[in-house]
Amino acid sequence: PGTLTVGAPADIVLLDARAACNTPLHHTDSNVVYACNGGAVMTVLCQGRVLMHERVVPGAEEIVREASAAAQALVGRAREA
Structure with a gap:
């Protein structure tokens, strides 16, 4: 046990x-194991670091912007080929 x-x-x-x-x-343990899904997750800490707080992932917007720019560049290169 931790x-x-x-x-x-x-x-x-x-x-x-x-x-x-x-x-x-009625039965917290059973609900978490058998009924819960990711939509119920509010906050996540891993080794003391906050990875998500109140359903917001710090830095997620920047990651999405970078991924979108990379995808657009890839599509542009594919069109040129």
């Missing part, structure tokens, strides 16, 4: 208890 202690790395996922997959929420 522990949450000051200074220790932590992997934590916070779920929205009000999400449709958690309704009704």
Whole structure:
């Protein structure tokens, strides 16, 4: 079993208890394992780093812009070929 202690790395996922997959929420463990999906994920921490907070991934907009520019460049090169 893991522990949450000051200074220790932590992997934590916070779920929205009000999400449709958690309704009704009678047996939390069963809901998480059998009914929950990614739509219920609110916040993710991995080794203490916040990877997503309140459904926002830091830096995601920049990644999407770069991917879009790369895709446009690829299509442009394909048209020239």
